[in-house]
Amino acid sequence: MEEGMEAAEVSDLLVRDGRIIEIRKNLSARGATVIDARDRIVMPGFVDTHWHLWNTLLRPRVTGVFGASNFGNYTPMKALYGPLYRPLDSYRSVRLSLAEALACGITTVLNFNHNVVSRDHADAELRAHHEMGVRTLFGYGTPEGRGGEIVSEADVLAVRDRWFGSTSDTSVVYGLGVCPGQMLADDAAMARRNGLPIIVHGVRGLLQAGLVGPDVRVAHSYRITDADIASAGANGARFSTSATVESMLGAAYYSNAVNVQRLLGTVAVSVDSAATQTADMFNAMRAMLSSSVSAEAGGKAPFTVRELVEAVTVGGARFHGLEDEIGTLTVGKRADIQLLRTDQPTMAPFSPTDAQSVMDAVVFHGTPQIVDTVMVEGQVLLEGGELRRTSSRAIISEAQDSMSWLDLRALTSSSAG
Ligand SMILES: [Zn+2]
Numbered sequence: 167m168e169e170g171m172e173a174a175e176v177s178d179l180l181v182r183d184g185r186i187i188e189i190r191k192n193l194s195a196r197g198a199t200v201i202d203a204r205d206r207i208v209m210p211g212f213v214d215t216h217w218h219l220w221n222t223l224l225r226p227r228v229t230g231v232f233g234a235s236n237f238g239n240y241t242p243m244k245a246l247y248g249p250l251y252r253p254l255d256s257y258r259s260v261r262l263s264l265a266e267a268l269a270c271g272i273t274t275v276l277n278f279n280h281n282v283v284s285r286d287h288a289d290a291e292l293r294a295h296h297e298m299g300v301r302t303l304f305g306y307g308t309p310e311g312r313g314g315e316i317v318s319e320a321d322v323l324a325v326r327d328r329w330f331g332s333t334s335d336t337s338v339v340y341g342l343g344v345c346p347g348q349m350l351a352d353d354a355a356m357a358r359r360n361g362l363p364i365i366v367h368g369v370r371g372l373l374q375a376g377l378v379g380p381d382v383r384v385a386h387s388y389r390i391t392d393a394d395i396a397s398a399g400a401n402g403a404r405f406s407t408s409a410t411v412e413s414m415l416g417a418a419y420y421s422n423a424v425n426v427q428r429l430l431g432t433v434a435v436s437v438d439s440a441a442t443q444t445a446d447m448f449n450a451m452r453a454m455l456s457s458s459v460s461a462e463a464g465g466k467a468p469f470t471v472r473e474l475v476e477a478v479t480v481g482g483a484r485f486h487g488l489e490d491e492i493g494t495l496t497v498g499k500r501a502d503i504q505l506l507r508t509d510q511p512t513m514a515p516f517s518p519t520d521a522q523s524v525m526d527a528v529v530f531h532g533t534p535q536i537v538d539t540v541m542v543e544g545q546v547l548l549e550g551g552e553l554r555r556t557s558s559r560a561i562i563s564e565a566q567d568s569m570s571w572l573d574l575r576a577l578t579s580s581s582a583g
Pocket of ligand 1: 216218385438
């Protein structure tokens with residue numbers, strides 16, 4: 167699917183030095199490694215815009231995040247386990263999350279880290295990001311359960327210098343932001359002093375404080391009115407929807423993502439937490455559609471299939487301010503690409519007539535099981551559905567070790583307290 171996705175043709179695509187160099191029929195490139203994309207849809211990797219990768223480990227302890235219970239036991243479990251994390255646990259949770267990301271065709275992740283217990287924890291997470299190779303934006307936040315503290319400016323700058331300085335490898339990790347806790351205004355001022363984006367849950371607090379600007383990226387499209395969207399949008403803020411999670415919550419958290427699309431012309435999608443839901447972006451597109459169809463009676467036109475595909479690709483790129491670099495298969499852009507199998511039981515028979523029919527197949531029949539090959543910056547990270555750099559088995563076993571250790575610590579801390 168190319169820029170504008172007007173054409174769905176059989177073409178060759180040449181990647182060199184991490185970028186898309188050429189797209190046309192019958193390409194030949196001497197010495198190039200050839201990936202056979204027969205029976206495959208070639209499309210941009212999915213772009214996530216808000217994900218708390220640290221808490222994927224808590225998957226077996228988090229329950230009931232749906233309906234009137236809203237967040238179930240998600241908040242108390244984060245508060246119980248979050249402070250107990252060692253840097254090793256943060257590292258393992260990020261590795262597990264990124265293994266899931268790749269299995270789901272995600273090539274860019276915004277790690278909204280609201281459990282930076284110490285600078286070592288941030289370093290451990292960024293080390294995992296570098297090892298796994300998924301394009302990363304990192305949001306530095308206050309430790310879970312300690313929302314009254316301003317993010318340490320010295321720590322943020324030290325992490326920036328270590329991982330985002332001119333000497334470090336910036337080919338995969340793109341940017342650092344600040345995730346404010348309760349100290350919204352102070353954190354925002356600190357972020358702005360240092361030219362870092364501000365990544366927040368909801369926009370109401372910043373709107374009331376008169377602090378919305380083009381550096382503000384808003385996670386979630388629930389509990390926002392059309393006036394909020396218009397006002398924040400006029401000041402340059404960008405919005406995403408955690409569609410899979412939001413579609414599970416009660417009426418108080420009803421998503422207004424479709425009106426973000428109508429009023430601002432673009433919306434992005436995020437995973438939010440893989441402890442509460444999956445990172446399946448195919449499912450997220452269908453959740454967006456079913457939520458917007460439910461709102462149709464209120465006079466809102468539902469999402470089109472094209473808008474859904476754009477939301478999980480170029481919409482995410484716009485959210486990050488990276489639309490010139492990622493989000494479409496365009497000559498000159500970074501080679502963040504996924505290949506989807508069409509010869510699978512959920513997809514066959516595949517016989518597209520135009521780009522619309524390809525997008526229909528992806529939105530209505532896609533599942534992570536069809537994600538065959540994923541590359542970031544031209545590096546193949548998933549091939550035949552298997553990780554290339556490391557083994558899923560090791561990642562899973564280490565995650566289980568950490569969860570057992572955390573369970574023991576939680577038991578000890580609650581019996582001591
Ligand atoms: Zn969140």
